Amino acid sequence: MSDLKQSKIDVARRKARGAQSNAPGRYELEREDVQDGWEIPEERGAFVTEVSEERPRSVITRNTSTDIPFDRSLNPYRGCEHGCTYCFARPTHAYLGLSPGLDFESKLVARPKAAEVLEKELRRKAYQPSLLAIGTNTDPYQPIERRYRVMRSVLEVLQRFNHPVAITTKGTLVERDIDILSDMAAKGLAQVGVSLTTMDVGLSRAMEPRCPLPKRRLEIIRKLTEAGIPVRAMLAPVVPGLTDHEVEALIEAAADAGATGMAWIMLRLPMEVAPLFEEWLEAANPGRAAKVLARMREMHGGELYHAEFNKRMRGEGIYAEMIAKRVEKARVRFGLNEEMPKLRCDLFEVPLARDGQLALF
Numbered sequence: 249m250s251d252l253k254q255s256k257i258d259v260a261r262r263k264a265r266g267a268q269s270n271a272p273g274r275y276e277l278e279r280e281d282v283q284d285g286w287e288i289p290e291e292r293g294a295f296v297t298e299v300s301e302e303r304p305r306s307v308i309t310r311n312t313s314t315d316i317p318f319d320r321s322l323n324p325y326r327g328c329e330h331g332c333t334y335c336f337a338r339p340t341h342a343y344l345g346l347s348p349g350l351d352f353e354s355k356l357v358a359r360p361k362a363a364e365v366l367e368k369e370l371r372r373k374a375y376q377p378s379l380l381a382i383g384t385n386t387d388p389y390q391p392i393e394r395r396y397r398v399m400r401s402v403l404e405v406l407q408r409f410n411h412p413v414a415i416t417t418k419g420t421l422v423e424r425d426i427d428i429l430s431d432m433a434a435k436g437l438a439q440v441g442v443s444l445t446t447m448d449v450g451l452s453r454a455m456e457p458r459c460p461l462p463k464r465r466l467e468i469i470r471k472l473t474e475a476g477i478p479v480r481a482m483l484a485p486v487v488p489g490l491t492d493h494e495v496e497a498l499i500e501a502a503a504d505a506g507a508t509g510m511a512w513i514m515l516r517l518p519m520e521v522a523p524l525f526e527e528w529l530e531a532a533n534p535g536r537a538a539k540v541l542a543r544m545r546e547m548h549g550g551e552l553y554h555a556e557f558n559k560r561m562r563g564e565g566i567y568a569e570m571i572a573k574r575v576e577k578a579r580v581r582f583g584l585n586e587e588m589p590k591l592r593c594d595l596f597e598v599p600l601a602r603d604g605q606l607a608l609f
Contacts, residue, residue, distance in 0.1 A: 266331035273342025389419025473506030488543030
Protein backbone atom coordinates (compact mmCIF):
# COMPACT_ATOMS: atom_id res chain seq x y z
CA MET A 249 0.00 0.00 0.00
CA SER A 250 1.17 3.53 -0.75
CA ASP A 251 1.28 6.42 1.64
CA LEU A 252 -1.32 9.15 1.68
CA LYS A 253 -0.40 12.35 -0.13
CA GLN A 254 1.38 14.75 2.26
CA SER A 255 0.65 12.49 5.24
CA LYS A 256 3.55 12.17 7.64
CA ILE A 257 5.09 8.74 8.03
CA ASP A 258 5.39 7.20 11.49
CA VAL A 259 8.73 8.02 13.11
CA ALA A 260 9.65 4.36 13.55
CA ARG A 261 9.28 3.77 9.81
CA ARG A 262 11.50 6.71 8.84
CA LYS A 263 14.20 6.41 11.48
CA ALA A 264 17.40 8.24 10.41
CA ARG A 265 15.62 9.70 7.39
CA GLY A 266 15.24 13.38 6.55
CA ALA A 267 11.83 13.71 4.91
CA GLN A 268 8.69 13.46 7.01
CA SER A 269 6.46 12.15 4.20
CA ASN A 270 6.48 10.40 0.85
CA ALA A 271 4.10 12.45 -1.27
CA PRO A 272 3.95 11.63 -4.99
CA GLY A 273 6.01 13.68 -7.41
CA ARG A 274 4.54 16.16 -9.84
CA TYR A 275 4.23 13.57 -12.63
CA GLU A 276 2.41 10.95 -10.55
CA LEU A 277 -1.24 10.38 -9.84
CA GLU A 278 -2.15 10.80 -6.20
CA ARG A 279 -1.32 7.88 -3.93
CA GLU A 280 -3.88 6.57 -1.50
CA ASP A 281 -4.28 3.73 0.97
CA VAL A 282 -6.83 1.12 -0.06
CA GLN A 283 -8.28 -1.44 2.33
CA ASP A 284 -8.22 -5.00 1.00
CA GLY A 285 -11.45 -5.90 2.80
CA TRP A 286 -9.91 -8.30 5.28
CA GLU A 287 -9.77 -5.73 8.09
CA ILE A 288 -6.65 -7.38 9.48
CA PRO A 289 -4.13 -5.03 11.14
CA GLU A 290 -1.12 -4.69 8.88
CA GLU A 291 2.30 -3.72 10.14
CA ARG A 292 4.06 -1.32 7.78
CA GLY A 293 7.79 -1.82 7.36
CA ALA A 294 10.54 0.75 7.70
CA PHE A 295 11.97 2.60 4.71
CA VAL A 296 15.04 0.51 4.03
CA THR A 297 17.56 1.48 1.36
CA GLU A 298 16.86 -0.23 -1.97
CA VAL A 299 19.20 0.08 -4.94
CA SER A 300 18.35 -0.58 -8.57
CA GLU A 301 20.81 -0.38 -11.44
CA GLU A 302 20.76 1.65 -14.63
CA ARG A 303 22.82 1.38 -17.83
CA PRO A 304 22.84 4.90 -19.28
CA ARG A 305 23.57 5.65 -22.92
CA SER A 306 25.48 8.76 -21.85
CA VAL A 307 26.69 10.04 -18.49
CA ILE A 308 27.87 13.57 -19.26
CA THR A 309 25.05 16.05 -18.65
CA ARG A 310 25.36 19.43 -20.34
CA ASN A 311 23.99 22.73 -19.07
CA THR A 312 23.90 26.34 -20.24
CA SER A 313 23.32 27.92 -16.82
CA THR A 314 24.88 31.36 -16.50
CA ASP A 315 25.40 31.16 -12.72
CA ILE A 316 27.49 28.01 -12.40
CA PRO A 317 31.15 27.74 -13.49
CA PHE A 318 30.92 24.53 -15.54
CA ASP A 319 29.02 23.31 -18.56
CA ARG A 320 29.06 19.57 -17.89
CA SER A 321 28.55 17.23 -14.97
CA LEU A 322 28.26 13.55 -14.11
CA ASN A 323 26.15 11.77 -11.51
CA PRO A 324 27.13 8.23 -10.47
CA TYR A 325 23.85 7.82 -8.55
CA ARG A 326 20.24 8.99 -8.61
CA GLY A 327 18.82 9.77 -5.19
CA CYS A 328 20.94 10.21 -2.08
CA GLU A 329 20.95 8.25 1.16
CA HIS A 330 22.35 11.21 3.09
CA GLY A 331 18.74 12.39 3.33
CA CYS A 332 19.40 16.14 3.65
CA THR A 333 16.03 17.78 4.16
CA TYR A 334 17.02 20.83 2.10
CA CYS A 335 18.45 18.97 -0.92
CA PHE A 336 17.52 20.84 -4.11
CA ALA A 337 18.05 17.60 -6.10
CA ARG A 338 14.99 15.93 -4.57
CA PRO A 339 12.66 16.96 -7.44
CA THR A 340 14.75 14.91 -9.90
CA HIS A 341 13.29 11.73 -8.40
CA ALA A 342 9.92 12.74 -9.80
CA TYR A 343 11.28 11.98 -13.29
CA LEU A 344 11.59 8.34 -12.19
CA GLY A 345 7.99 8.17 -10.99
CA LEU A 346 9.19 8.22 -7.38
CA SER A 347 8.61 10.58 -4.49
CA PRO A 348 11.07 13.42 -3.84
CA GLY A 349 10.35 12.63 -0.17
CA LEU A 350 11.40 9.38 1.46
CA ASP A 351 11.80 7.61 -1.89
CA PHE A 352 14.62 10.02 -2.79
CA GLU A 353 16.70 8.87 0.14
CA SER A 354 15.71 5.19 0.20
CA LYS A 355 15.10 4.14 -3.44
CA LEU A 356 18.41 4.79 -5.09
CA VAL A 357 19.69 4.14 -8.60
CA ALA A 358 23.30 3.15 -9.21
CA ARG A 359 25.05 3.41 -12.58
CA PRO A 360 27.71 0.67 -12.33
CA LYS A 361 28.71 1.02 -16.00
CA ALA A 362 29.15 4.80 -15.79
CA ALA A 363 32.94 4.63 -16.20
CA GLU A 364 32.64 2.46 -19.30
CA VAL A 365 30.16 4.86 -20.88
CA LEU A 366 32.26 7.87 -19.87
CA GLU A 367 35.32 6.42 -21.58
CA LYS A 368 33.39 6.02 -24.83
CA GLU A 369 32.26 9.63 -24.63
CA LEU A 370 35.77 10.92 -23.98
CA ARG A 371 37.10 8.94 -26.96
CA ARG A 372 34.78 10.65 -29.44
CA LYS A 373 36.70 12.71 -31.97
CA ALA A 374 34.45 15.72 -31.43
CA TYR A 375 34.93 15.75 -27.65
CA GLN A 376 36.57 18.90 -26.28
CA PRO A 377 37.79 18.72 -22.66
CA SER A 378 36.52 21.10 -20.03
CA LEU A 379 35.94 20.92 -16.28
CA LEU A 380 33.72 17.96 -15.34
CA ALA A 381 31.75 18.58 -12.14
CA ILE A 382 30.71 15.62 -9.98
CA GLY A 383 28.49 15.87 -6.92
CA THR A 384 26.52 18.91 -8.00
CA ASN A 385 23.25 16.96 -7.88
CA THR A 386 23.61 13.93 -5.58
CA ASP A 387 26.66 12.97 -3.52
CA PRO A 388 29.05 10.61 -5.34
CA TYR A 389 30.43 9.46 -1.98
CA GLN A 390 27.15 8.53 -0.32
CA PRO A 391 27.19 5.21 1.60
CA ILE A 392 26.36 2.90 -1.34
CA GLU A 393 29.60 3.98 -3.06
CA ARG A 394 31.39 1.63 -0.66
CA ARG A 395 29.63 -1.27 -2.39
CA TYR A 396 29.35 -0.06 -5.99
CA ARG A 397 32.61 1.92 -6.35
CA VAL A 398 31.17 3.81 -9.33
CA MET A 399 32.96 7.02 -8.38
CA ARG A 400 36.26 5.21 -8.01
CA SER A 401 35.95 3.73 -11.49
CA VAL A 402 34.99 7.11 -12.97
CA LEU A 403 38.06 8.72 -11.41
CA GLU A 404 40.27 5.99 -12.84
CA VAL A 405 39.03 6.88 -16.33
CA LEU A 406 39.54 10.62 -15.78
CA GLN A 407 43.03 9.97 -14.46
CA ARG A 408 44.01 7.97 -17.55
CA PHE A 409 42.69 10.70 -19.86
CA ASN A 410 44.20 13.56 -17.80
CA HIS A 411 40.73 15.11 -17.66
CA PRO A 412 40.02 17.91 -15.11
CA VAL A 413 37.46 17.20 -12.40
CA ALA A 414 35.90 19.15 -9.54
CA ILE A 415 34.06 17.17 -6.86
CA THR A 416 31.54 18.29 -4.25
CA THR A 417 30.82 15.96 -1.34
CA LYS A 418 30.05 15.49 2.34
CA GLY A 419 31.14 11.85 2.31
CA THR A 420 34.17 10.41 4.08
CA LEU A 421 34.65 7.87 1.27
CA VAL A 422 36.45 10.58 -0.70
CA GLU A 423 39.44 9.80 1.53
CA ARG A 424 39.63 6.34 -0.05
CA ASP A 425 40.42 7.97 -3.38
CA ILE A 426 43.19 10.26 -2.14
CA ASP A 427 45.71 8.22 -4.15
CA ILE A 428 44.04 9.14 -7.44
CA LEU A 429 43.06 12.67 -6.47
CA SER A 430 46.50 13.62 -5.17
CA ASP A 431 48.11 12.38 -8.39
CA MET A 432 45.64 14.39 -10.48
CA ALA A 433 45.94 17.44 -8.24
CA ALA A 434 49.71 17.46 -8.69
CA LYS A 435 49.05 17.95 -12.42
CA GLY A 436 46.44 20.65 -11.85
CA LEU A 437 43.57 18.32 -12.72
CA ALA A 438 41.53 17.93 -9.51
CA GLN A 439 39.99 19.84 -6.64
CA VAL A 440 37.35 19.01 -4.04
CA GLY A 441 34.58 21.02 -2.40
CA VAL A 442 33.45 19.87 1.05
CA SER A 443 29.99 21.01 2.13
CA LEU A 444 29.57 22.57 5.56
CA THR A 445 26.22 23.65 6.97
CA THR A 446 26.45 23.89 10.75
CA MET A 447 28.71 23.09 13.69
CA ASP A 448 25.66 22.18 15.79
CA VAL A 449 25.75 18.38 16.08
CA GLY A 450 22.07 18.07 16.98
CA LEU A 451 20.93 20.28 14.11
CA SER A 452 23.22 18.49 11.68
CA ARG A 453 21.88 15.08 12.66
CA ALA A 454 18.28 16.27 12.32
CA MET A 455 18.77 18.15 9.05
CA GLU A 456 21.27 15.77 7.39
CA PRO A 457 20.55 12.44 9.11
CA ARG A 458 23.05 10.18 7.35
CA CYS A 459 25.88 12.64 6.72
CA PRO A 460 29.20 12.76 8.57
CA LEU A 461 29.05 15.09 11.56
CA PRO A 462 30.58 18.60 11.31
CA LYS A 463 33.95 17.81 12.91
CA ARG A 464 34.36 14.77 10.70
CA ARG A 465 33.86 16.93 7.60
CA LEU A 466 36.58 19.27 8.80
CA GLU A 467 38.80 16.22 9.13
CA ILE A 468 38.06 15.40 5.47
CA ILE A 469 39.30 18.87 4.53
CA ARG A 470 42.43 18.38 6.62
CA LYS A 471 43.27 14.99 5.11
CA LEU A 472 42.74 16.14 1.53
CA THR A 473 44.84 19.29 1.92
CA GLU A 474 47.62 17.35 3.60
CA ALA A 475 47.67 15.16 0.49
CA GLY A 476 48.10 18.21 -1.74
CA ILE A 477 44.51 18.31 -3.00
CA PRO A 478 43.03 21.84 -3.23
CA VAL A 479 39.87 22.08 -1.14
CA ARG A 480 37.09 24.63 -1.27
CA ALA A 481 34.76 24.92 1.71
CA MET A 482 31.16 25.00 0.51
CA LEU A 483 28.77 26.80 2.85
CA ALA A 484 25.81 25.09 1.31
CA PRO A 485 23.19 25.93 2.16
CA VAL A 486 23.05 28.90 4.49
CA VAL A 487 19.62 28.50 6.13
CA PRO A 488 18.06 31.84 7.12
CA GLY A 489 17.10 31.97 10.78
CA LEU A 490 18.67 28.58 11.46
CA THR A 491 22.34 28.46 10.48
CA ASP A 492 23.04 32.02 9.29
CA HIS A 493 24.54 33.01 12.66
CA GLU A 494 27.32 30.43 12.09
CA VAL A 495 28.70 31.88 8.86
CA GLU A 496 31.87 33.32 10.36
CA ALA A 497 32.52 30.30 12.60
CA LEU A 498 32.21 27.90 9.67
CA ILE A 499 34.59 29.91 7.50
CA GLU A 500 37.13 30.12 10.30
CA ALA A 501 36.90 26.37 10.97
CA ALA A 502 37.34 25.60 7.27
CA ALA A 503 40.42 27.83 7.06
CA ASP A 504 41.90 26.23 10.17
CA ALA A 505 41.36 22.79 8.59
CA GLY A 506 43.36 23.83 5.52
CA ALA A 507 40.79 24.89 2.94
CA THR A 508 42.18 27.41 0.47
CA GLY A 509 38.93 28.63 -1.05
CA MET A 510 35.26 28.98 -0.25
CA ALA A 511 31.87 29.47 -1.85
CA TRP A 512 28.36 29.70 -0.50
CA ILE A 513 24.76 29.14 -1.54
CA MET A 514 21.58 30.29 0.16
CA LEU A 515 18.89 27.72 0.91
CA ARG A 516 16.98 26.79 -2.27
CA LEU A 517 13.46 25.33 -2.16
CA PRO A 518 12.47 24.39 -5.73
CA MET A 519 9.27 22.50 -6.52
CA GLU A 520 8.65 19.62 -4.09
CA VAL A 521 11.46 20.68 -1.76
CA ALA A 522 9.43 23.59 -0.34
CA PRO A 523 6.59 21.54 1.24
CA LEU A 524 9.05 18.87 2.38
CA PHE A 525 11.25 21.43 4.11
CA GLU A 526 8.22 23.12 5.66
CA GLU A 527 7.11 19.77 7.10
CA TRP A 528 10.56 19.20 8.55
CA LEU A 529 10.71 22.69 10.07
CA GLU A 530 7.34 22.28 11.78
CA ALA A 531 8.47 18.95 13.23
CA ALA A 532 12.09 19.72 14.15
CA ASN A 533 12.12 23.50 14.74
CA PRO A 534 8.54 24.73 15.14
CA GLY A 535 9.68 27.87 16.96
CA ARG A 536 11.90 28.90 14.05
CA ALA A 537 9.64 27.87 11.15
CA ALA A 538 7.85 31.20 10.69
CA LYS A 539 11.10 33.18 10.73
CA VAL A 540 12.88 30.88 8.28
CA LEU A 541 10.01 30.93 5.78
CA ALA A 542 9.54 34.69 6.13
CA ARG A 543 13.21 35.25 5.26
CA MET A 544 12.90 32.97 2.24
CA ARG A 545 9.87 34.89 0.95
CA GLU A 546 11.66 38.17 1.59
CA MET A 547 14.48 37.07 -0.74
CA HIS A 548 12.24 35.72 -3.51
CA GLY A 549 9.57 38.33 -4.07
CA GLY A 550 7.04 36.85 -1.68
CA GLU A 551 7.57 33.26 -2.80
CA LEU A 552 9.62 30.53 -1.17
CA TYR A 553 11.77 30.20 -4.27
CA HIS A 554 12.39 31.85 -7.60
CA ALA A 555 14.46 29.98 -10.17
CA GLU A 556 15.82 32.92 -12.18
CA PHE A 557 19.48 32.54 -13.14
CA ASN A 558 21.93 34.73 -11.20
CA LYS A 559 19.38 35.20 -8.41
CA ARG A 560 18.38 31.68 -7.37
CA MET A 561 21.63 30.90 -5.54
CA ARG A 562 21.72 33.97 -3.29
CA GLY A 563 18.30 35.62 -3.34
CA GLU A 564 17.70 39.38 -3.34
CA GLY A 565 16.98 42.12 -0.85
CA ILE A 566 18.47 43.54 2.34
CA TYR A 567 18.82 40.23 4.16
CA ALA A 568 20.51 38.51 1.20
CA GLU A 569 22.90 41.46 0.83
CA MET A 570 23.73 41.37 4.53
CA ILE A 571 24.67 37.66 4.42
CA ALA A 572 26.74 38.25 1.29
CA LYS A 573 28.69 41.04 3.02
CA ARG A 574 29.27 38.96 6.14
CA VAL A 575 30.53 36.03 4.07
CA GLU A 576 32.86 38.27 2.07
CA LYS A 577 34.34 39.93 5.15
CA ALA A 578 34.91 36.57 6.83
CA ARG A 579 36.43 35.12 3.67
CA VAL A 580 38.96 37.94 3.47
CA ARG A 581 39.62 37.89 7.22
CA PHE A 582 40.49 34.19 7.24
CA GLY A 583 42.42 34.25 3.98
CA LEU A 584 40.25 32.07 1.76
CA ASN A 585 40.11 32.63 -1.99
CA GLU A 586 36.87 33.34 -3.79
CA GLU A 587 38.12 31.55 -6.90
CA MET A 588 40.02 28.29 -6.99
CA PRO A 589 42.99 27.82 -9.37
CA LYS A 590 41.76 27.02 -12.86
CA LEU A 591 42.19 23.35 -13.69
CA ARG A 592 44.16 22.36 -16.76
CA CYS A 593 42.59 21.08 -19.97
CA ASP A 594 45.76 21.08 -22.08
CA LEU A 595 46.96 17.74 -20.67
CA PHE A 596 43.95 15.84 -22.00
CA GLU A 597 45.02 12.90 -24.10
CA VAL A 598 43.12 9.87 -25.37
CA PRO A 599 45.08 6.81 -24.22
CA LEU A 600 45.43 3.51 -26.03
CA ALA A 601 42.44 1.23 -25.72
CA ARG A 602 42.72 -1.36 -22.95
CA ASP A 603 43.76 -4.02 -25.47
CA GLY A 604 46.73 -1.88 -26.42
CA GLN A 605 45.37 -1.03 -29.85
CA LEU A 606 44.68 2.46 -31.11
CA ALA A 607 41.00 3.32 -31.03
CA LEU A 608 39.49 3.93 -34.47
CA PHE A 609 36.52 5.95 -33.23
